[in-house]
Amino acid sequence: MLRVLIVDDEPPARQRLRKLLEPLVASGRLTLLEEAADGFEALAKLHQQPFDLLLLDVRMPELDGFEVLERIDPDRRPFVVFTTAYDDYALKAFEAHAIDYLLKPVNQERLQEAISRVEHWQAAALRKAQEERLSQLLDWLESQQRAAGPPTPVPEGGYLQQLSIPYRDRILIVPVERLVSAEIHHGITRLYVLEEDTHARLHQHLVGYTLDQLEARLDPQAFMRVHRSAIVQLRHIRELVPWFSGRYKLLLTGNHEVIASRERSKLLKDRLVL
Incomplete structure (x- = not known):
């Protein structure tokens, strides 16, 4: 019997999956059915109690489905079935890594097939095989992102030496050396900047440009995109702490x-360690 968590930012999509799963709950194949409206809520629920299966939306604001996976301890990671509206090329990537998916709008027959496959995985104790396939998929996504286009040329006028940041009723001019990181949270770009005349206190600023726009103007020798949702200045890294699934x-x-x-x-x- 499976404990299932539905993760999707669209209420109609969650309601549809719940309705399609109700017969499986009635038959005793599912013992728990919970919902999460975004990636952070999903992580909180996974921390509170174990689940056997995630029905996980790929495209969600702030944390997408892949970023949710990256933040789950592999030892506690449930089986994963993606719900997605990706095109055929992306679906082939899922298939190549033996990850099941449900193409929206989800239909009853396809959902039943996915549940049966997960039940087989569970019975055969194939969690390690699934973990390796998930890791391969995440690596593939990162490699595709890096190979998406040619190296960005040096912008006309050179790389940014200072940042213009709207703040209350004024515009702050901040030397780029004080930028510790730039990150996406709740769909908004946030800059974490050292306050003037301090080496420890950070101030958070909200700006209107994207990480892609900022990355194109920052010196790649000084800054690095360490995640799709984060850029850091290398000189401000104090420690690399081993994390789950080969991450830091x-x-x-x-x-x-x-x-x-x-x-x-x-x-x-490779860049930081001799």
């Missing part, structure tokens, strides 16, 4: 923490 947690100036993706963790270690 970065301890930055001001006791700030950022978790690097598995693929970027490898690149980061």
